Amino acid sequence: MGSLDIAGFEAAARARLADDVWGYIQGGSGSESALRANREALERLRVRPRFLVDVSACDPSTSVLGLPLATPLGIAPMAYHRLAHPEGEVATAEAAGASGTLLTVSMFASRTLEDIAAAAAGSPLWLQLYWLRERAAVVELADRAAAAGFSALVLTVDAPKVARRPRDSRSGFTVPEGIGAVNLPSSLTASAHRHSEGASSIERHSREQFDPGITWADLAWLRERTSLPLLIKGILTAEDAELAVAHGASGVVVSNHGGRQLDCAVASADALPEIVDAVGGRCPVVVDGGIRHGSDVLKVLALGADLALIGRPVLWGLAQGGAAGVAELLELLRAELTEAMVLSGCPLTSDINRSFITAG
Numbered sequence: 001m002g003s004l005d006i007a008g009f010e011a012a013a014r015a016r017l018a019d020d021v022w023g024y025i026q027g028g029s030g031s032e033s034a035l036r037a038n039r040e041a042l043e044r045l046r047v048r049p050r051f052l053v054d055v056s057a058c059d060p061s062t063s064v065l066g067l068p069l070a071t072p073l074g075i076a077p078m079a080y081h082r083l084a085h086p087e088g089e090v091a092t093a094e095a096a097g098a099s100g101t102l103l104t105v106s107m108f109a110s111r112t113l114e115d116i117a118a119a120a121a122g123s124p125l126w127l128q129l130y131w132l133r134e135r136a137a138v139v140e141l142a143d144r145a146a147a148a149g150f151s152a153l154v155l156t157v158d159a160p161k162v163a164r165r166p167r168d169s170r171s172g173f174t175v176p177e178g179i180g181a182v183n184l185p186s187s188l189t190a191s192a193h194r195h196s197e198g199a200s201s202i203e204r205h206s207r208e209q210f211d212p213g214i215t216w217a218d219l220a221w222l223r224e225r226t227s228l229p230l231l232i233k234g235i236l237t238a239e240d241a242e243l244a245v246a247h248g249a250s251g252v253v254v255s256n257h258g259g260r261q262l263d264c265a266v267a268s269a270d271a272l273p274e275i276v277d278a279v280g281g282r283c284p285v286v287v288d289g290g291i292r293h294g295s296d297v298l299k300v301l302a303l304g305a306d307l308a309l310i311g312r313p314v315l316w317g318l319a320q321g322g323a324a325g326v327a328e329l330l331e332l333l334r335a336e337l338t339e340a341m342v343l344s345g346c347p348l349t350s351d352i353n354r355s356f357i358t359a360g
């Protein structure tokens with residue numbers, strides 16, 4: 001406990017997790033070039049600070065889709081939090097709820113939506129969905145989320161299948177029995193637990209269950225069956241952002257899936273400006289990928305994002321200390337963001353704009 005920066009959380013988690021689980025969490029697809037590109041893009045951006053601005057009161061709060069948020073930093077959807085800690089998503093939700101941080105729950109969460117909602121204690125929750133061949137299961141989950149008080153759905157579109165991820169193929173990564181996607185019928189999840197030497201069970205599971213045939217025209221089908229706003233996650237071009245809005249999306253998540261899908265994909269921070277120029281102001285633009293410091297949040301807000309999501313580090317915090325570890329991580333990032341705002345002359349998140357950024 002008491003890590004001074006995010007590297008301390010990463011090291012603590014590495015020491016606690018088994019090699020195959022660590023490989024699944026940390027890994028990317030292919031040569032992991034999209035994974036590296038996310039960090040490189042953020043490192044390249046530098047801030048142009050302004051001084052002699054009154055920063056005696058600095059407030060990092062914001063709101064997205066009418067939801068008040070303590071900071072413009074939320075938690076990205078990640079499958080199976082119980083891989084990192086026995087309490088899984090309930091511990092994550094407890095920490096998120098205590099600090100008013102938005103939590104996006106994966107369709108492959110390892111605790112029930114209802115238990116997660118109880119732990120979040122009224123703090124905002126979104127539910128992420130993949131489009132399964134078994135459409136009825138998707139709609140049933142959306143209904144349960146609405147009943148449990150979730151406020152939006154996030155449809156991930158960058159995964160017609162889970163990509164080839166060499167670390168998982170090498171380890172033969174298999175979701176352990178006893179940790180499961182408990183919100184889905186077991187008939188749809190069994191193959192994630194079936195081990196084969198030299199192959200990833202997650203990849204095979206996705207080939208069996210995800211529907212690779214859906215198109216923009218199918219979005220209307222889902223929207224007709226839920227009253228919740230629908231965001232589209234995995235957008236990397238202005239063209240697709242426009243299509244998302246034209247098909248009724250309430251927001252977009254700019255993401256290359258943390259470098260876990262198309263290995264040669266553009267970095268999310270590099271894709272962000274064209275997407276903001278296309279749909280910013282018409283709907284919230286959320287971004288994830290490689291956010292590792294509060295100042296990274298300042299940078300993506302300067303490029304026009306409304307909200308940044310953080311992925312892997314949350315699992316590091318969870319592995320380190322359950323709810324307390326996640327709470328500590330969120331507090332570190334909040335403190336770093338607040339300091340970055342003070343030192344660059346932005347007392348409010350609404351003060352942060354493109355004039356604060358330069359590309360190296």
Ligand SMILES: Cc1cc2nc3c(=O)[nH]c(=O)nc-3n(C[C@H](O)[C@H](O)[C@H](O)COP(=O)(O)O)c2cc1C
Nearest residue numbers: 025076077078079106156257258289290310311312
């Ligand atoms: C272990 C793990 C599991 C993930 N599971 C999901 C998922 O179920 N649904 C989804 O849309 N994205 C999933 N993602 C992608 C994240 O939502 C997010 O796009 C990415 O991790 C952000 O990058 P970062 O980890 O560099 O912060 C997962 C990522 C990781 C690392």
Ligand SMILES: CCCCC(=O)C(=O)O
Nearest residue numbers: 079108162202205206260
């Ligand atoms: C079938 C679970 C997929 C989880 C996921 O999106 C990821 O590992 O990146």
